Amino acid sequence: MADDLNEKLKAAAADDKVQHQAQSDNDAKDARIEELTGQLARAMADLQNFKRRNEDEKASFVKFANAELLKIILPILDNLDRSVTHLPEELKDNEWTKGMLQIHNDLLKTFEKLGIKKIKTVGEKLNPKMHEALMAGPGEKDVIVEEFEPGYTLFDDVIKVAKVKVGDGLPTDRQAPKK
Template structure:
């Protein structure tokens, strides 16, 4: 049994259901693939979104740290210049305790002091404040500590850099 379609070509009615079945199977496969890709895209979006939240929180913490860092610097300078006869004073011990607490917070947020003295001057990590006797382009003295978080400089260390002359 054959019919004639619009092109005047005979079409077998028996092959029509097979072609429709094949087309339906192909459509199901295509839709299944689209659904799988969409699900993978959604999962990737969720992962990226969570990572972005963590990054934002981390660098928001870094911004807070940068705001209170001058207070920490002042406490450290006060401790460095504390007269020897006051080292055992309870007030001085309290200041030392505050400094230790601050250092613990820094460690918890994975903020590290950058090493400066003896290092080759790096404008990404160091801010040259002065030059003086010493090996050329090598940091000879740290005037203010620098800090970094996961390889990113939060504050450059203020340093004195050797100019290649020998100290007299």
């Protein structure tokens, strides 16, 4: 009976050792699973960040390429604007002229859809990032009194500065001198 009891104790101890080893193995596996899950989560986050950066870089490239193209096209629009401004009165009802004016309007609408906007000038305070002062003359100091050439932005980035005349603080002919 003592031998039987010893055998049972040895078997129980062996079972305990096996159970302890199995628990230890399970704990190690759980830790490894947790480690690999963390690595996977970081890898997925890195992939998402890479995709986002890649999309941002593509968008930036397209925007830059568009800006370069627009810098070439905008002087043509400026010339068309000048021709519309100086259109003789007797030609305004001409059918060909009306067609050209429609093309001009369509071009302006297309540029607006592409994110291109004219920079505001006359009456605005001079902003060196958007305006290039070519002259100064009578008028409120540092306020734009005349536009020589329009400037443009593309999605809030200046792609062409406006060329302007600014006030020098001296009164205009219409203003009474300050006393």
